[in-house]
Amino acid sequence: MVQGAIQAMALTAAAVTFIFLKECCLSVPLPKPFIQRHLSSIGLNATNKAAYHYLKRYGYLNVGADVSTTDAQFAEALKVFQQVASLPVTGVLCAKTIERMSQPRCPAPDIYLSDKEQLSSYWASSNLTYSISRYSTSSxxxxxxxAVKKAFRVWEQHSLLRFKQVPSRTANIDIAFVKKMHGDGEPFDGRGGILAHAFFPQYGGSIHFDDDEAWNPGPAKGLDLYAVAAHEIGHSLGLKHSMNSNALxxxxxxxxxxxxxxxxxxxVDALHYLYGSPADETIWPSNKVTDEGSGYFNQQPNSLLNKVDICKNAVLDTITVIGNGSTYAFQGKWYWRLNQLSYDEGYPRRIADDWDGLPDHIDAAVTDKLGNTYFFKEDKYWQYDAEGKAAANNPKNMSSAFPDTPENLDAAMIWAYDQRFYFFKGKFFWQHLTSSERALWPRLIKTISSNFTSKIDAAFTWTNGKNYIFAGPYYYRLSGWRVMKVLPGYPRSTGEWWFGCNDGKSIEEP
Structure with a gap:
């Protein structure tokens, strides 16, 4: 259980709701889609402005009413939305993107930008009760x-949570089918608009369905109560939106x-983060690392006898997965190409022999979605493409491409959950929406784990999509959900798990 780490969490969003934004297969008349409503009133460049309102409403654009949005910011926000919506990531407002913006969705934000917004509340007990205080008039x-019992069972299957229906309204979770103004400050709007809303645990966990809708227990006709209820129960348990379009x-x-x-x-990750898992389900990643030759690296013989013994001092300078899928770890003058269990034959090799112009003793490295890898040292950065070919005019000043990022970094990574850049130095870390945008925050690293009282050494996203932080001779795996936290079962030995240094000890197979 991770409740101890969550007890101080605060919740800011009071309710989350489902709303129809586009006509679908229902026979009932629906309101104009979000985009069309804006198109009717905003005049020139209407589609872009409508998309701007959409992106701002759901957290993709973090700007005030009096702050202009640049074309680059708009394009980057579109890219994030397109990724969440499983669309081609182009940054261009195409017909498919507009169509996706007009589809039925929950109007709670997809991205929370402040510390408090990112945190959620949870129920202190694993045995919860619910009551249906008012039934639907359409079923x-x-x-x-x-249908409601089936929806609760969806969440029971992956947790120790158990739900029981009771007749009293003193139950933990009250469920009601209501219309229009119903006393919670979140009125419904009749058939075809808002479908349902739920309150997070700190606000009572109640779930309300709009009784003007034609509810059906399943997907055969009308509104699928089973599907909507399962999603709303997730909110009632404290879960926020997932950026994976296949998630419930x-x-x-x-x-x-x-x-x-x-x-x-x-x-499941979100559920386990709030309530723990039935057992310690920490599993070492099994994805294979691409180990094919890297086209532009100089593969000269590296027969120096004085190679460093990583097993005696498994403290890394940096680690990253470059654009071709190969994982490289760096320490001092040396680097290793890692595989699933250890590192490849012929390593370590000298950085100077294979990486054109790259210095020793690197501070940090990060690889972006396009496969470009950036290495940082002091106030400079070196850029390499997916095959390791150096960019022209290396090195460059960090301030030119990474504004507000501190010099002499300790680590850098892109968090798999939100695809944003994170830079670490000393007791703090910073967030960038893109490499070229100004930094947000900083925050204290100890908010990720109390083990990080000073600084970390390296961080990266591996080929399995999981994030890892390295501090001293140990590493930590991070939660893949909403709030960056260390998962149970960590730290582990970097030498043993990444370099095969078991020193004769018997360790479980990764």
Whole structure:
């Protein structure tokens, strides 16, 4: 359980709701889509402005009403949205992007930018009760109870949480089918608009469905109560939106054609983060690392006898996965190409022999979504493409491409969850939406783990999509969900798990 680490969390968002933004297969009349509503009133460049309102509303653009948004910021926000929506990531407002913006979705933000917004609350007990205090007028009570019970079971299957229906409104979670103004400050708007909303645990966990809708226990016709209820229960448990479009907690409403909804791994990660897992399910990643030759590296013989013994001092300068999928770790004058269990034959090799112009004793490294790798030392950075070919005019000043980023970094990475740049130095870390945008925060590293009282040495996203932080001879695996935290079962020995240094000890196979 991770409750001890969460007890101080604060919740700021009071309620989350489902809303229809585009006509779909229902026979009922629906309101104009979000984009069309804006198009009717904002005049020139209407589509861009409508998209701007959408991106701002759901957290992709963090700007005030009086702050102009540059074309670059707009394009980067579009890229993040397109990634969340499983669209081609182009940064261009194309027809498919507009169509996706007009689809049914939950209007709670997808991205939370402040510390407090990113945190969520949770129930202190694993045995929770719920009651249906008011039933739907469009479906019989037995069908409603069956659909709701199935929806709760979706969350029971991956946790120690257990839910029991009770007749009293003193239950932990109250469920009601209500209309228009119903006393919680979040009125419904009649058929075809807002479908449902739920409150996070700190605000009571209640779930309300709009009784003006034509609810159906399954996906056959009308609104799929089973699917909507399963999503809303997630919010009632404290989960926010997932950036994985295949997750149940993805922001876009989806009816499930099968008789059983299954949680995506991102939903499970979020659930385990708040409530722990039935057992320690920490599993070492099994994805294979690409080990093919790297085209532009100089593969000269490296027969020096004085190679460093990484097993005696497994403290890294940096580690990264370059654009071709190969994992490289650096220490002093040396570097290693890692595989699933250890490092490849022929390593370590000297940095100066293979990396054109790259200095020794690197501060940090990070590889972006385009496969470009950036190495940092002091106030300079060196850029290499996916095959290790050096960019022209290396090195460059950090201030030219990474504004507000401190010099002499300790580590850098892109967090797999939000695809943003994170830079670490001393007791703090900074966030960038893109490499060229100004830095946000900083925050204290100890908010990630109390083990990080001073500084860390390296950080990166591996080929399995998981993030790792290295501090001294140990490493930590981070949660892949919303708030950056260390998972149970860590730290582990860097030498043993990444370089095969078991010193004769028996360790479990990764």
């Amino acid at each position: 019989d009570p037995v069908s409603i109870e069956d 907690m993805a922001p876009f409403y989806q009816s499930h054609l099968s008789n059983e909804i299954r949680l995506h791994s991102d939903d």
